[in-house]
Each structure stands twice: as C-alpha cells, then as structure tokens.
Amino acid sequence: MSNLPQFDPTPLTELPAFEALDDHAASLEDVHLRELFADDPGRAARFSLEAEGIFLDYSKNRITGETVELLLNLAEESGLRERIDAMFRGDHINLTENRSVLHVALRAPKTQELLVDGVNVVEQVHAVLDKMSEFSDRVRSGAWKGFTGKPVRNIVNIGIGGSDLGPVMAYEALKFYSQRDLTFRFVSNVDGTDFAEATRDLDAAETLFIVASKTFTTLETMTNAHSARQWALAQLGDEKAIASHFVALSTNAAEVSKFGIDTANMFGFWDWVGGRYSMDSAIGLSTMIAIGPENFRAMLAGFHAMDEHFRTAPFESNLPVMMGLLTVWYNNFFGSQTVAILPYDQYLKRFPAYLQQLTMESNGKSITVSGEEVDYETGAIYWGEPGTNGQHSFYQLIHQGTKLIPCDFLGFSRSLNPQGDHHDILIANLFAQAEALAFGKTSEEVEAQGTAEELVPHKTFEGNRPSNMILAEKLTPEILGKLIALYEHNVFTQGAIWQIDSFDQWGVELGKVLAMRIVPELKGASELHHDSSTNALIERYRRQKA
Ligand code: F6P
Numbered sequence: 001m002s003n004l005p006q007f008d009p010t011p012l013t014e015l016p017a018f019e020a021l022d023d024h025a026a027s028l029e030d031v032h033l034r035e036l037f038a039d040d041p042g043r044a045a046r047f048s049l050e051a052e053g054i055f056l057d058y059s060k061n062r063i064t065g066e067t068v069e070l071l072l073n074l075a076e077e078s079g080l081r082e083r084i085d086a087m088f089r090g091d092h093i094n095l096t097e098n099r100s101v102l103h104v105a106l107r108a109p110k111t112q113e114l115l116v117d118g119v120n121v122v123e124q125v126h127a128v129l130d131k132m133s134e135f136s137d138r139v140r141s142g143a144w145k146g147f148t149g150k151p152v153r154n155i156v157n158i159g160i161g162g163s164d165l166g167p168v169m170a171y172e173a174l175k176f177y178s179q180r181d182l183t184f185r186f187v188s189n190v191d192g193t194d195f196a197e198a199t200r201d202l203d204a205a206e207t208l209f210i211v212a213s214k215t216f217t218t219l220e221t222m223t224n225a226h227s228a229r230q231w232a233l234a235q236l237g238d239e240k241a242i243a244s245h246f247v248a249l250s251t252n253a254a255e256v257s258k259f260g261i262d263t264a265n266m267f268g269f270w271d272w273v274g275g276r277y278s279m280d281s282a283i284g285l286s287t288m289i290a291i292g293p294e295n296f297r298a299m300l301a302g303f304h305a306m307d308e309h310f311r312t313a314p315f316e317s318n319l320p321v322m323m324g325l326l327t328v329w330y331n332n333f334f335g336s337q338t339v340a341i342l343p344y345d346q347y348l349k350r351f352p353a354y355l356q357q358l359t360m361e362s363n364g365k366s367i368t369v370s371g372e373e374v375d376y377e378t379g380a381i382y383w384g385e386p387g388t389n390g391q392h393s394f395y396q397l398i399h400q401g402t403k404l405i406p407c408d409f410l411g412f413s414r415s416l417n418p419q420g421d422h423h424d425i426l427i428a429n430l431f432a433q434a435e436a437l438a439f440g441k442t443s444e445e446v447e448a449q450g451t452a453e454e455l456v457p458h459k460t461f462e463g464n465r466p467s468n469m470i471l472a473e474k475l476t477p478e479i480l481g482k483l484i485a486l487y488e489h490n491v492f493t494q495g496a497i498w499q500i501d502s503f504d505q506w507g508v509e510l511g512k513v514l515a516m517r518i519v520p521e522l523k524g525a526s527e528l529h530h531d532s533s534t535n536a537l538i539e540r541y542r543r544q545k546a
Contacts, residue, residue: 190224267282
C-alpha cells in the first residue's frame, strides 16, 4: 500500500456539468460573437471583472450567460473550493511528491501564520527576506566588496528552468525600476556559448555569481557554476576569492558547501516551493538586487493581494478562476490546443517564456491524481511574443488560419517611457487586434470596398476568434506580482478541473537520465546499445568531432 496521500474524485467526464457543457458547446458552434454582441448591448459590462487593479474583459469569448453558469458548476463539482483551501492550509496537495504547495507563504505578511508539518513557515520566509534585503543593500551601495576590494558591479545569475526564467522575466519586466549602474546577466544553457558570451567583457574582480538551484544538482547549472569558478579563479588567482564572488540560492546546504560556497552566503528556501513557483523566494535575489528590497516587497504585496482575491472571491468574480475555466472551455469543448500570450509592453518580452514553464510543466500531464489515464485533453500549449512584433509575424494564422487560438492580450494605460504618440499607437493596435479577431470582416464588407471578386475570400476575416483583454494602469512591481499570481492560480484552477498533479514534473526525468548515459559515450569508443537511429547519431558525432 502506497503511503502517498490519496485523492479519488469522480472522473471529470462523469460530472454532470462536464456533460452539460459538451451539449452546450455543440449548441454554440454556429453562434458568432457578432450576434452575441448585437443581442446584448450590456455584454462587455456583463463579462468583465476587476480586482486588485487588474481589469479583465472576457466578453470577446464564445460564451453566453449559460456557459459561465455551467463552467461555474464544473468548478463546484470538481471540488475547486476544497482544493484551494487545501493548498492554503498546507496540505500535501503535491500528491506524487507528498509535499505541501505553499508558494503563497512566500508573500504572506509577517503577521500571518502558516504551518507546514507544525512549523510556522512565514517566520522562516521573512528571516530569508531580511537576509536577502541586507545583502542586496550592500551590493547596491557598493559596500559588498570583491576579493580585490573593488565593489561588485556585475551580477551573473546561473540557473535553469524556474531558477532562471522567473529571474530573467522579472529583471526585464522591472528594468525601469532597476539600479542602472549594475549589469545583470543570466546564464542557463549548458551550451558553453551562453556562459562565454555572458562573461566575455566582465572583470571577475567586479563580478558576483549567483548560483541558483533548488536541488543544487542540476547538470546544466552545476556545469556552468564550475566553469564560472574556473573563470573567476583564472583571473583572481586565489581559492579564497570564491567567498566574495559566489553566493547560492538553494534548499540543499550540503551540496552548496560541497561546491565550496560558504553556507553563510546561501539564501535558502524549502521543498514546498516548486521551481516554477519560486521567483519570489530566495531565487529572486537578482531581482531584489536590481530593483531594491522595497520594490521587491511591493511585488510580494502584489502577489499576496492576488492570493487573497483567489482564496476569498466568489468564483463568478474571481479572476484566476474565470481565466482557468475559459481555458478549460476551449481546450475541452472546442478542440483548442494552445493559448497565445500577447503582452503589449516591451518590458514583458520574457513573460510568455516564463509562462511556458509555469503552465506546461504544471499541466502537461496525462495521469490523474487517482492514477488513471485521462480520457480528455489537459494542458494547453502556451506561447507568444510581445505586440506589436507578433502582428508582423504569426498573427496571420490566428486571424485566418484553420486553428482556434484563444488569446490573452495584456496592456497598460500608462507608459513608463512616454514618447510622442508611441503609446496611443501601441494601445490602438492592442484593441484593434482583439476587435478584428472577434468581429472579422464579412465578404459583403470586402465586396462593398470594390474588391476584385477572386480576392474576396482571401480578404474576408471570419472572426469569432476568442480573446481575453487584461488591462492595468501601469507596470509596477506590485502589478507584476499580481499578474504572475493571476496566472499561477489560473494554472491551479485548470489542474484542479483536470484532476492532475500540477506540482510534479516527472516528464523531465527520462531525458536527463539518458543524457547522462550518452555523455561518456560521446567521449569514448565504447560499444553502443541504443536504437539504430541514436547509435548512428552518436557515431556521426564522434567522427565529426574527431
Ligand atoms: O526542468 C525540471 C526542473 O526540475 C524544473 O522544475 C526546475 O525549475 C529546474 O529543473 C531547475 O531545477 P533546480 O532549481 O533544482 O536547478
């Protein structure tokens, strides 16, 4: 008998709301957004929500009042309320790893108490935050000196996955608030080019390496960290230099000290923080150095505000719940395979990449929490690029291709860099895209413009293509925290409906194990025992390398 926690819900497809949604979706197949808007002048107001400074207009979705009602029933029947309470209580909802899932504790105020196996983790979180703040202040002010007595001016974060994507995204998103005389680089790929290019113009005497790894065993990160060590030693010439040029962010003190980093220079976190949910833990040290402790805490306050909204708001006015349900709607009843993330803000250029790990490593699962194979679709493919660049690249397919691609548009009413008409043009494009997708352009409209007959079908836009519009006043650290938490809980909602464990990631293991087997084979001439394709590839590589 397994000692993993047990959870055995009624299969999704047997829930009455799921069956009702199936029939309902069929009845909406031929209904166009044009009709839905024409029939209800109050539609935009009816299908909009606002909370914590974030406005969501979801009226341009292929839904009616009945759809929302049925989706809310699905949430109830799926036990979403109990799942949310279980997470915030610290229950071991990461069933396959038998762990709590408590990234919400990372942004809980000092006065809050959250017990994990009897220990108040909020106290531990704030102790680490205080240590990070003190260190960040010293680096920012120049008080933290390198081995030769020079202040640190370059910060290189070495990490991968959650130990990289969050820090890079947040650094880019909040660059406006960053201390500009500090240089930030991020090394993630085990491809030596990443490390070489990130360090080629840096002086080791002024460089601080942040080795970010929850486990401190990840091959890519440890390979890069060892190269960084050699690079620093080659310039500084003394083992003692490591102490002032390397810090670690990890849960694994033993491995950190084995690497040669003094655990006094380690910023810890805990196994109840998933890698892709860790950017607001110690993993955010580079972010804190860039924007300062005060801004970092404002970002945490933003996260917390959205956590509280998710925990307490009724589902019908709950932003992450509504977004999660809409993704389920298209994924399970319209055959949509993807969600496009389209931020109309250059600072959010890495937001889609960040969301790829958050969403797909979380919900790319096909076995339910009861251990059964699903008989329905789960995790959508998330992808995207900032507008307006995407418009001149892949939007063609969204407008006129054969696939239904729900889009999340994001924008801000105020620019951080006002410049002539730029912002009005940007936002005009943002609104125009959502409008064009929803309403399209009929063949009659195209004909009325005197278009040659044979071109009419090419110039016609079918429309009826769904999107969410997410607006906030201005990109601030607080709003960024809210946006990230919005997606974290959106992912949670989807995973709860799909009855999967959104917090494990067994799917990344096999490739890692096979790579470890192949590494020595690439170096030697040993006999190969793979399939014929892999054997031939290894042999070709050996030949060409030689
Ligand atoms: O890709 C698998 C994974 O475990 C991610 O979940 C994680 O964010 C990443 O590797 C890095 O792990 P670590 O922080 O332990 O180096």
